[in-house]
Amino acid sequence: MAIPFRTMLRRALDFFRKNDIDWGIFGFIAGYHVVLAIALPVYLGFGSPSLPLLAWTLALLTVTMLSITMGYHRLFSHRTYEAAGIVEWLLVFFGSVTLQGSIVKWSHDHRLHHKHVDRDGDPYGTQLGFWHSHVLWMFKRQAPVNESLVKDLLRDPVIRSQHEHYLAWAIGSNVITTVGIGLLAGDLWGGFVFAFLLRLFLSHHGTWFINSIAHIWGSRPYSTEHSAVNNFVIALLTFGEGYHNYHHTFAGDYRNGIKWYHFDPSKHMIWLLSKVGLTRNLKRVGDLTIKKRLVAADRALLLDHLRSVAHESLAGWRQAGQERLDHAHESLAGWRHAGQERLDHAHEAYLARIEATRRRVEEASHAVVARIAELKEAVDAYRAARRVARREEVTAAKARIAALRAEVQAEWKAWQQLVNEVLSVRPVSA
Numbered sequence: 428m429a430i431p432f433r434t435m436l437r438r439a440l441d442f443f444r445k446n447d448i449d450w451g452i453f454g455f456i457a458g459y460h461v462v463l464a465i466a467l468p469v470y471l472g473f474g475s476p477s478l479p480l481l482a483w484t485l486a487l488l489t490v491t492m493l494s495i496t497m498g499y500h501r502l503f504s505h506r507t508y509e510a511a512g513i514v515e516w517l518l519v520f521f522g523s524v525t526l527q528g529s530i531v532k533w534s535h536d537h538r539l540h541h542k543h544v545d546r547d548g549d550p551y552g553t554q555l556g557f558w559h560s561h562v563l564w565m566f567k568r569q570a571p572v573n574e575s576l577v578k579d580l581l582r583d584p585v586i587r588s589q590h591e592h593y594l595a596w597a598i599g600s601n602v603i604t605t606v607g608i609g610l611l612a613g614d615l616w617g618g619f620v621f622a623f624l625l626r627l628f629l630s631h632h633g634t635w636f637i638n639s640i641a642h643i644w645g646s647r648p649y650s651t652e653h654s655a656v657n658n659f660v661i662a663l664l665t666f667g668e669g670y671h672n673y674h675h676t677f678a679g680d681y682r683n684g685i686k687w688y689h690f691d692p693s694k695h696m697i698w699l700l701s702k703v704g705l706t707r708n709l710k711r712v713g714d715l716t717i718k719k720r721l722v723a724a725d726r727a728l729l730l731d732h733l734r735s736v737a738h739e740s741l742a743g744w745r746q747a748g749q750e751r752l753d754h755a756h757e758s759l760a761g762w763r764h765a766g767q768e769r770l771d772h773a774h775e776a777y778l779a780r781i782e783a784t785r786r787r788v789e790e791a792s793h794a795v796v797a798r799i800a801e802l803k804e805a806v807d808a809y810r811a812a813r814r815v816a817r818r819e820e821v822t823a824a825k826a827r828i829a830a831l832r833a834e835v836q837a838e839w840k841a842w843q844q845l846v847n848e849v850l851s852v853r854p855v856s857a
């Protein structure tokens with residue numbers, strides 16, 4: 428989540444390069460932040476704020492925040508109840524103190540936000556990131572208000588006056604409240620630092636959080652079709668607007684936090700005023716409709732869960748199957764290698780046996796031929812001895828011939844055996 432400072436700086440520079448910037452609004456917002464950052468430490472350096480100053484500042488902060496949540500948002504943008512003229516006038520006046528633009532412009536943007544939430548056309552959608560929805564969107568030069576979206580508001584003379592003379596309302600209401608608190612607390616400089624600068628800072632960011640973190644961090648029990656979330660901490664910071672998932676699901680309900688333990692002072696104030704006749708016709712969505720919506724949201728959640736479980740299981744099985752297949756391929760390669768080795772060994776052994784037999788054939792044939800040659804020589808010697816009639820030599824030659832004949836006979840027999848043996852050798856089959 429943490430983004431390096433350099434990346435943030437690059438993105439900010441990109442934003443200012445790529446967009447048509449309203450330098451007046453940028454100058455005012457950036458400027459008062461800088462003035463506050465200097466003035467507050469300087470003030471505290473000289474002393475502490477008085478209790479009345481802090482109490483009046485807190486009261487103004489509360490009233491102005493309620494003017495946004497009860498007034499700009501739930502009354503004027505969404506028409507979730509009706510208010511008596513005096514309440515409406517007070518909401519317009521203290522809404523002007525917040526310096527968040529006219530009711531017409533604010534409601535126009537907010538109605539677009541609900542209509543196009545998270546998509547193009549949503550002026551402060553989080554689809555462009557946290558900082559865009561929190562503050563950057565205001566720095567872009569805005570298109571003129573589409574009056575058809577705010578016809579109902581323009582019919583009201585007080586609201587129309589605030590829109591057409593916004594600067595007068597804004598400056599007048601701030602001068603009155605700031606100077607008024609300064610005088611009441613007997614500290615004009617403190618009034619400027621606390622009741623104007625610090626109060627403005629807190630109420631601005633309190634409201635901007637609804638557009639930024641109330642669309643990012645929290646639960647979405649009523650609908651997952653938009654990015655709005657429910658978040659108790661944001662409810663504390665935004666005077667009850669933190670149940671934003673409920674609000675985007677049932678924008679026509681004057682409540683945002685619907686349980687008794689939900690922190691929603693805006694709802695309580697509207698309800699209290701209705702008890703003294705200052706507000707009326709409070710619109711609320713019935714419990715059964717809410718339950719039906721919860722079931723639908725749960726159903727979507729469960730189906731989503733089942734889909735993701737099935738998807739994960741299938742992916743797991745596919746992976747396991749692939750691993751087994753890879754393993755089988757490896758085994759097969761191993762077997763093929765071992766088989767090849769065995770075949771090579773058998774081949775070599777077979778060739779060696781054939782070679783040995785071939786040598787035996789050579790040797791045996793030589794032996795037979797040599798023996799026959801010797802016998803021939805012995806026969807010739809016998810004949811020669813007979814011609815000269817040497818008795819002893821004749822006898823010796825006869826004996827030698829007889830011995831050689833026996834030897835040739837034996838060699839022949841061995842040869843015949845070898846011939847039969849070799850001829851019986853057949854090709855080996857697997």
Ligand SMILES: [Zn+2]
Nearest residue numbers: 637638655671
């Ligand atoms: Zn929203």
Ligand SMILES: [Zn+2]
Nearest residue numbers: 537541674678
């Ligand atoms: Zn709204």
